[in-house]
Amino acid sequence: MLSRLAWLALEVKYLDRARSFYEETLELSPIADRDAELVFGAGETDLVLRRPTDVPRGGLHTHYAFSIPGAEYDEWWDRLEDQGYELEEAQFGPARSLYLYDPDGNCVELGQQDVAGPGIDGIFEVVLEVEDLDRSEAFYAALGFETVDAGDDRTRVRMNGPMALELWEPHLGIADARGGVHVDLGFETSEPTAALEAVSDDVSQVDRVDDEQVVVRDPDGHVLTFRI
Numbered sequence: 001m002l003s004r005l006a007w008l009a010l011e012v013k014y015l016d017r018a019r020s021f022y023e024e025t026l027e028l029s030p031i032a033d034r035d036a037e038l039v040f041g042a043g044e045t046d047l048v049l050r051r052p053t054d055v056p057r058g059g060l061h062t063h064y065a066f067s068i069p070g071a072e073y074d075e076w077w078d079r080l081e082d083q084g085y086e087l088e089e090a091q092f093g094p095a096r097s098l099y100l101y102d103p104d105g106n107c108v109e110l111g112q113q114d115v116a117g118p119g120i121d122g123i124f125e126v127v128l129e130v131e132d133l134d135r136s137e138a139f140y141a142a143l144g145f146e147t148v149d150a151g152d153d154r155t156r157v158r159m160n161g162p163m164a165l166e167l168w169e170p171h172l173g174i175a176d177a178r179g180g181v182h183v184d185l186g187f188e189t190s191e192p193t194a195a196l197e198a199v200s201d202d203v204s205q206v207d208r209v210d211d212e213q214v215v216v217r218d219p220d221g222h223v224l225t226f227r228i
Contacts (some may be wrong), residue, residue: 001144001188001195005163006227007039008123009048009184011058012104018049020184021102025083026066027119042066043115043122046161048184056223062180063173065097065109065125065164071115073098076110088175099175106178125164128177134204136144136167139218142198162187184223192226 014019021221022028022040028047032039036051068076077098081087088099097111104171115121130136137147137157145159156173159165168179189195192214196206203215213227 001191001198002162002189002226004066005123006188006225007046007048007184007187008064009050009056009186010062010102010104010106010180011048011052011060012039014103015049015051016192017103022047022049025080026108029168034127042120045123047123048187050184052076056184057182057184059106059222060150061105061107061178061181061185063107063127063166063177064123064180065111066120067113067122067124068110068120069115070095070112072117072119073110073112075101090174099177101175103174105111107173107175108148120173123163124190126185127166127168127177127179128182128183128220128222129181130167131169132219133167133169135219139199139202140165140167142202143195179221182221182223184225186225186227188228189226190228192228195226 005007019038023030028040028042030038031041034111036053040047040050073096073170080100090097095112097109099107099109102108113124140159145161145165147157149158155169157167172178196214202219203216204219204221207215213225215225217223
């Protein structure tokens with residue numbers, strides 16, 4: 001139903017400080033610069049950095065993951081460590097991921113993926129904080145996400161769709177990461193109204209409906225846009 005993650009929006013306090021981290025440290029290229037918003041290209045997904053001047057706000061303390069080519073991992077580790085970042089590492093099968101924090105407290109993961117690069121080439125995971133795991137899992141399943149893993153203590157589930165979606169009840173994960181609150185996600189789909197119909201009984205709010213775009217709030221207030 002949902003074919004691609006079009007954007008992930010994060011809330012930042014100071015755009016200049018955030019720009020320095022994402023442009024200079026992570027080597028992303030800005031593609032739009034507006035008064036209260038800065039947009040970077042990350043492969044096929046836009047990373048939007050947004051000051052809290054209006055709604056929808058971007059996500060707070062959001063854990064998410066960038067894709068990097070596997071062969072670049074050691075180079076990224078050495079360069080970030082040399083810049084003084086405190087890094088953590090996790091192994092997922094044959095793939096490694098490193099973790100660091102941006103200036104606004106978002107936990108940024110750089111993980112080995114099958115991407116061309118060079119450098120960051122996509123967002124492959126986003127973590128949302130939810131109040132009721134069963135409710136949120138059912139909500140996203142209706143949008144076509146499929147559960148592939150669940151934590152032993154049933155505080156998290158991992159679902160596959162246009163990207164990996166992790167739903168966490170409040171807790172600390174790897175590198176003390178937290179799921180994001182009021183995260184703004186944009187998805188491409190051939191039928192925005194069909195996506196709305198799939199979850200219409202469970203959204204907390206509908207903000208916009210037209211032929212090309214639908215904007216809703218999920219049960220925990222995360223903003224979801226379905227667009228052609």
